[in-house]
Amino acid sequence: MSRSNLLEKRTAMRYNVLLWMLLVTGVLMLTLKTVYAEVYKTNEAFLSEVFAGKVPTPAHVWLRGDLKAQVNKILMHPYGKLRVKYWKSADKSAWILEEIGKEKPITTGIVINQPGKISKIEILAFRESRGWEVKYPFFLKQFLNAALKADQQLDKPVDGITGATLSVRAVTKLARMALLLHQHETARQGN
């Protein structure tokens, strides 16, 4: 085959490949848009589920003195607010907290039961482009029944996600922070 015939054949093949790519892409986009649709739970829906429809009036824990220092140590940066809002019933407390993964906040709902262990954890908003694995049960189930040790680390290991270290650390920090604040409020209220 001559050089010019070879180049013509290659050009024709290129256009065929491009045409097929466009067709396949169009079909893929229509199909996957439906298949991959997913809706986040709102904060209100999360709380309603946790408290069986009877969401208590929110309370606040003020971050001062040692408590503030401990929260900042867990987050490894100053917490930007004066207080943390939470919801409490006789047997549990619920926290909706945010921490930046790589560059955007991950909103996480965490429920601590009265022995001071995590009984529920859900990602209510994940805005990063990478590290999406942290929002699914196959990752979050590692936190269930985790408690806080004296050194304010979790008492069970959390395996990470390759390439999403910062998202994993952000969720882990929020779990530790919720456990710490639950401990503090439980002690303060003498429960």
Next chain:
Amino acid sequence: MSRTSIWALCLGLSMAGVVNAETTEQKIERLEAELNALADEVERQQESASEAKTSGRTKVGGYGELHFNSTETDDGSASKDELDFHRFVLFLNHDFNEKTRFFSELEVEHSSAGDGKGGAVELEQAYIEHDIGSNFQGKAGLILVPVGIINETHEPATFYGVERNVIAKYILPTTWRVGGVGLSGHNAKGFSFDAILHEGLNIPDTFNIRSGRQSTGNAVAKDFAVTGRLKYTGIAGLELAATAQYQSDFAQGAVYGGSATLLETHAAYTRGSIGVRALYARWDLEGSAAQLADKDVQSGGYVEASYKVTPKVGAFVRYNVWDNGGVGDTEITQTDLGVNYWLNDKVVFKADYQNQTASNNSKASDGFNLGMGYQF
């Protein structure tokens, strides 16, 4: 007014006082409400100030790494003792709205660029990403090829070793960026895919794949390439992935050209303090010219084991083997041993020792490397 009326008035006024006076409990509740309202306002103002500082939806970030390399070839014909600010990178990202965003990465390599300088200023990423569905995105622009472990996530705190591993240099031409369009999606089971149509390589007649990167700088676009990746991350700590790429003419019309196919697969698993990574990649270049040069197959891989002694200190060992082809025995192996010390999540200090072996001793370098890296 009679005395009785005066007494009645006084009694009435005192009763009214009792009714209107706050109880201590009511006063505490009111003060608590006022304090919370005040705190709400302070926090709102803090958030507004914070958003104003970053122009709201525009974010700046970056990473960088300083390296010291001290190596010498096995035959003593060449040595290197260099201190190099290898990469200084700035990210500038912007959210147009909740569904559409822009990412960019601008890099200065080797500290300075220009005539007679060894460095370069390079645009490494600049693309628009749009959420077509909640777990399904489209992107267009200058994007990173979805291949290997560190091509897309290469901030120094995320990997072991001062330099990026040699397979990600000689077989996978990291940082490999291309102009193109792509789709990606994931589901709740941990499966994800990427598919991109992009500018192809323009490999010279030395068949050096890394030299074929065009990086979307007046890139010859007679022949495009397609890349697809499937990834599974549905078990915490585990990543399994495979990438395939096809380009019908790697020389963009030059006489020595032919098709190029890349297959890459890797596994990474972290359990507690222990981490294991393995990667294999292979190029097949079609055409008699590549065959004659014995460069038609170029492949390599590595296995790496690591152990976190403490959350801040980790040690690793890695064995790499690769072959870019050519006359004679061209296989090279490299063993790396080293430690990372993370000062915090985003700052790392590194040290490692490398030992290479090759049939041609001038191609093998041994020595040690020190590094500092950061990201924000």
